[in-house]
Amino acid sequence: MQENKTDYILKKGIPRLNNTIGISLGLAALTGVLLIFNLVINNDQSLYEVVKTDGGVVLILILLLFLTVSFVSSIICNHQVRKATAELSYITKSVHTGFLNILLEPGYQVTYANPKFYEIFGYKRYEFETEYDNCFLSFVCDEDQEKIKVLKEQFVNGSYRQIEVKMITRSGDIINVLLDGNFTLTREGEKAFSAVLLNITNFKEMQNKLSLEEERYRIAAEISNDILFEYKVDKDVMKFADKYTEVYGRTPVIEDFSVVELYNKNMVHPEDCQDLKLFARTLKSGKEMMEAEFRIKNANNEYVWCHIRGKTIYDENKEPISVIGKVVNIDLHKKELQKLEYKAKRDLLTGVYNKVTTKEIIDEYLKRNRNSKHILMMIDIDDFKHVNDNYGHLTGDNILVYIMDKIKSIFFGEIIGRIGGDEFIVFVGNIDSLDGIITKANLLREALSTAYEVEDQAVYISGSIGISVYPEDGATYTELINCADKALYSVKDEGKGSYKLFT
Missing domain, CATH: 3.30.70.270 (Reverse transcriptase/Diguanylate cyclase domain)
Structure with a gap:
């Protein structure tokens, strides 16, 4: 049965640490022996006399000092390892994210995974091991398995990879997951991929809905006479929908929009230049709603009356970010009103x-x-x-x-x-x-x-x-x-x- 990483540290790491401490104690004792050996070999009469005179007290004190230091060090190290292990165990068990290590060899076995990994797919650890032999590919949909298999050819030790794949849960549901991790080498020199696994199904559904709404928005804009726009306040950039080029014969992106003197002669009727300048200043002002009417030159070099309306979008600090709006051709309506106004006056x-x-x-x-x-x-x-x-x-x-x-x-x-x-x-x-x-x-x-x-x-x-x-x-x-x-x-x-x- 596969071991949890925390269990591995407790079962294997602590005994190894104890072995290391034992070796340190042995070395301390050996130091005392070597000291005595030095007396005999070098015939150090002065040190010999001291040892002889004090009945070996000095030698014993030296040995006790080494033993005490080694013992205290072992206690401190043991405590730190257990504390770090407990913290790691708490993190891996409490976060709603899978952690795993996959061998990039035939079988693509999972050598380590935290409890949340198994919870995401609806399995117990032992079920995954006994039923699927820890094979990660067993959960990956057929159309996405090649994304995992190709990792072996892409292997560069320490390099970063991010992969989106569809996987199958125990209940048969298809979920979208993101694998975010690095290539690593095991102690045995085997190629592996250590990653964080995120269930991004809800995010993908929202993304798909957003894409669908954007497509509906685009189609609605195409079949409508209205032209949508977005103005970036900080960059002073006006971006119209692509239809703007078809209708008005100009690029849909205008840099430095507030500096209308650069292009107003080509954009609006000379009598309406001041109205355009005022509208440009209003865009940057952060006003919530804005409206304007002026004559814009179209692709046929004819001036047509347009109604422009926009609404400002703000950030969390209530600072204006952009203005979303539309340009509506009101030429026929405006001319009818002008006729009525003419008749009235x-x-x-x-x-x-x-x-x-x-x-x-x-x-x-x-x-x-x-x-x-x-x-x-x-x-x-x-x-x-x-x-x-x-x-x-x-x-x-x-x-x-x-x-x-x-x-x-x-x-x-x-x-x-x-x-x-x-x-x-x-x-x-x-x-x-x-x-x-x-x-x-x-x-x-x-x-x-x-x-x-x-x-x-x-x-x-x-x-x-x-x-x-x-x-x-x-x-x-x-x-x-x-x-x-x-x-x-x-x-x-x-x-x-x-x-x-x-x-």
């Missing part, structure tokens, strides 16, 4: 801002630009009711569109709005002087003085303009338009077709 006939939006935009502009001079020009098309009555409302609408197209081309980038049937607003910011006001007023008057052909007949149009100046005439849209309206009716009273500043 615009005059459907002329395309300029409607009355409500005109007021909101001008008031907001005045709040942001309090230290400059601005002008508000209020326009009324002269005798436009006569046009509608004589040529019809459809022709009247066409004339309004024609006039507004001319005004939009001259005052491109300025705030233009329709506030009534034939009343319009042109707001011009940052006027330097009175000459600048006069110049703008003349440009507008000339644009209004035009002719429109209806069935080969010219319809002559003109407009009256009232002008108010910020901040002299008012600090809000309402104050400015009231002053401009008064100036406008003053022009109409004086003959129409001209402009006048509020005084």
Whole structure:
């Protein structure tokens, strides 16, 4: 029957130690004999006289000293060996890990194993010995036996190996185990493998489940229009899913992502660069949730609206590690919203801002630009009711569109709005002087003085303009338009077709 390693130490090690101690005691006695022999051979008269005089007392004391030292040493060594043996026995019996030594010879016998090794496979020590002749391969599944057999060819004394194999328990269950150990040579020079055996079945099951989830995740990402990403906070690296290359035509890995100046011209719409920079800073900030919208250039060199959303993952110290998120193409949705927003804010006939939006935009502009001079020009098309009555409302609408197209081309980038049937607003910011006001007023008057052909007949149009100046005439849209309206009716009273500043 195979011996436990601890039993081996107790049964074989202690007797050998006792033999060693016995030899030490014998050597001590021999030393005394040699001392006497030295007296006789060398005829050392002085030492002889001492021994003779003291009746051999000195010699006896010397022998007792050697015996005492040897005895005490044996007690100390014996105690230390027993203590170390007990500690080793406790460790090997209490840990939930197998310890074993396998001979790499035909039979692949286990020459030593701790109790946990047998417990893992559901056997008693004697059952393993009598039923399987200590053969390790008896437990290894057929498809993995070659992994054990090849160890003999790989043998390099003292080198390290780690092997995963499937093994069979007494109940017939297949378990995954990890052998982690070193090659060794026995006293007889036989090749062996000493290893720790870990049951990693639960770990492998979790690993397989994780792999399955990753595969599902990958397939879901492939069939979805969404593009997943992971941002490493410490490395400042953004990694998109492979689909990113297909959709946007760029590498899915971006180093130094927060330094967006390096690539933002190629990545997002120029108007959205600041939004991208803000998003990059937010990624590094550790904020739990983040969202952003900007236009990303796709593989067809077209800018498409995308919604980006991410969630931060933290370590045990609540420090941000990474951000997981997705990029969603919202281009169609965004453009539909823009159409609705356009309709809500615009005059459907002329395309300029409607009355409500005109007021909101001008008031907001005045709040942001309090230290400059601005002008508000209020326009009324002269005798436009006569046009509608004589040529019809459809022709009247066409004339309004024609006039507004001319005004939009001259005052491109300025705030233009329709506030009534034939009343319009042109707001011009940052006027330097009175000459600048006069110049703008003349440009507008000339644009209004035009002719429109209806069935080969010219319809002559003109407009009256009232002008108010910020901040002299008012600090809000309402104050400015009231002053401009008064100036406008003053022009109409004086003959129409001209402009006048509020005084």
